[in-house]
Amino acid sequence: MEIYKIEATENTPLVDLNHNNHTMLFEGDSRPENVQQFYSPVLKWLEDYSKHIYFLKDLNNSSIDVLCNFKFEYFNSSSAKYIRDVITALASVESGVNLKINWHYEEMDEDMQEAGEEFEEMMGIKFNFIVE
């Protein structure tokens, strides 16, 4: 599989998915003109990563640290559904790895803080909240 990286635009976040380092990053604004089109390759990558890590786990006896950083400045309600799908896909690789999800938000941004708490509760996965 390959590293998936796309730079941020005014309306779409920076996405950097790296299977070698086991790191994922989403940073910026998310309100793409076509949300499905934007998030489909991301979800496909995560599906492949899930298989990749499944085989890697057999090779490595030691546990793998997987880190995902969400640094959204803003996301619209249509993106929220896809971000939920991203977290669901992450959760599916959780067994046998140490999954760490960092949810970054600016101190004054109570909506971004709440959105993270809402996802955390919805998905039943613990997030680390990082105040910028």
Add this chain to the structure above:
Amino acid sequence: MTSNIFNLYKTMKSDKIICAYHGNFNYDVVNGLLKTAKINLSHPENNRTSAKKTYNILVECLENIHKHSEHGEENTNEAIFLLTQPIDGFSIAIGNLIPIEEKEKLVKNIDELNDMTRDELKAHYRTIIENGQISDRGGAGLGMTDIALKSRSKLNYTFNDYSENELFFSLSVHVKNK
């Protein structure tokens, strides 16, 4: 014409209108308006929490107009938008034409949201997201639910008679400084 613009200027000044637009709404127009609004909202003297919240709500409001206008016939994506700065925060008002038959559904949807407690709103938001009935045009009322959740205030709306088939629908949302 010149006196008209002076009157408009005075109104905008006295009503504390910091951003306004009337015309067709499409993706590019929405992008441009959001960019302008962001600059005005990020004024250093503004309360940052309510300015950010206002921006968040504004995105949903403007995208809502743009998405819904696409359902209609051609040239029906005409709408108006005002961002004002009353003494205690910010206010967003949007107005657009809707087919008369849509009124009942809209009233029902907004009244239901206004009657919900914060916990009920969160549960409602979650149900819509988890049911996955979301297209690029958003889910069944997801945008409006998001607006209600973020604003922490009631959604105000009115309908004005416009033509035989259409009504003018206006929605306003107030964001109070903390």
